[in-house]
Amino acid sequence: MAMAVREQVNGVRVGVRYAVADHAGELGGDWYLCTPLPGGDVMLAVGDVMGHGRPAATTMVQLRAAMTRLALAGDDPGTILAALNRMLCRRPVTTLATAVCGRFRPADHSLTWSRAGHLPILRATHGRVNVLAQPSGMALGVDPGARYASARIVVEAGDLLLMYTDGVVEQRDRAIDQGVQGLVDDVRLALRVSAPGERLRTALDYAHRRNPDDDACLLAAEPV
Template sequence: MALAVHDLALQGDINGVRVAVRCEVADRTANVGGDWYLSMALPDGDVLLAVGDVMGHGRTAAATMVQLRAVMTRLSLAGDEPGAVLAALNRMLCRRHTTMLATAVCGRFRPADRTLTWARAGHLPILRATSEGVSPLFQPPGMALGVDPAARYSQATVRLAGGEMLFMYTDGVVEQRDRAIDQGVQDLAEDVRLAMRTAAPGERLRNAIDQARRGNPDDDACLLAAEPV
């Protein structure tokens, strides 16, 4: 999937999860980039939620993105857990013997018990928005894809309450030239908090996507928001 220059979509209900996505690319000439997202129903009733970021821009990064996204889709549909999915993507990228690297976060939400199980590969933390505020989830260990073929990817699990939202994003959303990336994550959390406070319950998801700032216009950016209903 090649992401358009500006792609904003409210994808509706996926197995009881409301999803919205905003993606933008830095290379306006090629109109493709290396960031991707996945939000899809799985055969057992779970929902796959993921974002990824291939180093670089343009067609080379986009070609790698398409391959990684396709493998993540296939393995998740086959029932693989997030940690195993990322390990397979890492081995695939390492076998290519290039300097291409990628980061990703892959989550599997189970509507039956409202739990999210996720793993990360060198990626930024998922943000969790609750009635008490917005804060990062625990980050299970996992290095970037394409570094070490023997790398392992631990998983973490959290149970969500009604009305809570999750935000996955790439560094183009939060990275700024004159500020540390941790500050950018805090800025995104504040954007989400304000959007949730000012929007009606049914509009919170889209309002959060609309109001979140763009960190670095010279980098691809992808922001996925999910709200179990």
């Protein structure tokens, strides 16, 4: 995967890799968010607007800006996704998107997250890589009355969290679960070979983009 961004936000080390579709001359709708919040929390998210071109890119910018605004106002992840869903459902032309967002609280190392039809978060800890349980929540833009449940875990020191769009794991003629397992295997190998303090960078380097025909975004985060 191509572009890499690494930064530290409110006690969380964050790295992102982003790649556009090989064949696409148009902008896509994949996006990520890493926003420091009042009180020391951090909002982490990735999302994917269906399609390419100006409509997808414009919607992506709008969703990202709205999520930032709502997170800064103190809304929880489930409330944020419900608001984004209503925003898309009000449009005269159907626009669909998926997203996962989590509020990390360094004070107690807790992550509270919600998802809208999106792929599960991965958690790497002590040589193991697991798929987190998925709270219920349909894709954005389908049902204006949809509700988005939340889940909560404690992220221990040394844990690594990964959020990603389907371009990272999707493969032709293979189930999406197989692609997710492929990413799990990539990260597991990265943990075995990474030097101390380099887990996040190595995990991003070892993640193989499985669908060159789609945009791909991978965000990794670990408490400092």
